[in-house]
Amino acid sequence: MAGKSKIEWTEATWNPTTGCSKVSAGCKNCYAENWAHMQQKRGITQYEKGFQFSLATSRSKDPLRWKESKLVFVNSMSDLFHEQIPLNYLIELFETMEQSARHTYQILTKRPENALKWLKHYNWPVNVWLGVSVESKKTSHRLDTLRKIPAKTRFVSFEPLLEDVVPLDLSELDWIIVGGESGGQARHIEKRWVTRIQDQCKEQNIPFFFKQWGKRAFNPNNNDPTLNKSHEHHARGGCLIDNKLIREFPKAMYGTSY
Template identity: 50%
Template sequence: MALSSGIEWTESTWNPVTGCDKISPGCKHCYAERMAERLQAMGQPNYKHGFELTLQPQMLELPLRWKRPQTIFVNSMSDLFHKDVPLEYIRRVFDVMQRAYWHCFQVLTKRSERLAELSGKLPWPENVWMGVSVESEKYVFRIDHLRATGAKVKFLSLEPLLGPLANLDLSQMDWVIVGGESGPKSRAMDPAWVVDIRNQCGQAGVPFFFKQWGGKNKKKAGRDLEGRTWDEMPRRHLRVVA
């Protein structure tokens, strides 16, 4: 049985790696760290080391057992391109994604330098979507690293959005997700930042997905933007509908 996800832009999660460490301001209130600590306290064996980076080879072939085609967020509890994840292990993850051709896999990283460095050493099947997180102007360079990869579908997660992102270069991007930070110490997101990004996507012809306003009560804050939800998906949405 797949691990169903409450993340609005995916269906399931798969964690062949768990744990991470903070590298930029977007990581400050990491939801995955909080969740890992709870799972450790509950005695979940994959989290016996808490949020320490841990390879989980016993989880590698899990998607091959999921027969219903679905969209799967890879490493919702880690970062596949963390420096301590060996290239050989990353290749094993990509091998599973290639073999599980009936799923769409969404891989997201903040470590865009390593992504660009390893891109030529990895296969890039059509069913693997590669994304980078960009939380503020300081980290826009991650988009250039993504653009240089061999990924067939490239996307941006502008979450948690911590500042305006004017004049984005969205060339070769297939999808943009925007979201505010949630949780007890969440930082506020200005609606004007979201509207501007939405407008940039419209001008560039890039599908736009607004995930949430966030805040202490994200359900109450909702995800409507100017009177509607925005659930656009990549035009090259290759998942076969069961």
């Protein structure tokens, strides 16, 4: 069975690798790191090396067994383009994705330069979206690398958004996600940083998805109804902007791009 996901912009997760290593400021409070250490303490075999990058080879073909089509987030607990992934394993995973075209895959990486470097070894399947995480101006060069990769659907996750990153070059991008950091050590987010990205998306007609504010203290509206646990879109820090839930998806979701 697919791992059902609580992440608002996907339906299922598939983790054919686990563990990672930190590459930029956005990694500071990595959720996957805390999770890996918890699983290690519980004695889960896949996590015997804690947060060290590890292959989960028994999962490499899992999506072939999932009958219903799904939106699948690849590696919610790792980075598929980590330097330590063996090329033959990466090719095997791309074959799995290509052979299960009923699913739509969402790969999100902080290492698009590796995706680009290894690109000549595999064909980029049309059902595989590629996204980069960008948390700061310093990491916005990932957008330029993303544009060089022939994924049919390209997206960006500005989460955790750590500063004002506008103006941005959003050309050739199909979807933008924005969110604040959550958890005990969460760093703050400002509404202005969010709405400046939102405005640029509007101008350029790019679907915009606001995930959440991260913490109640960061939410500009203390009466946001999604702060309430009983709300259907409850998020710990709330998720409305000016009382609106804004959760758009790329055109590919509606079968118009491929």
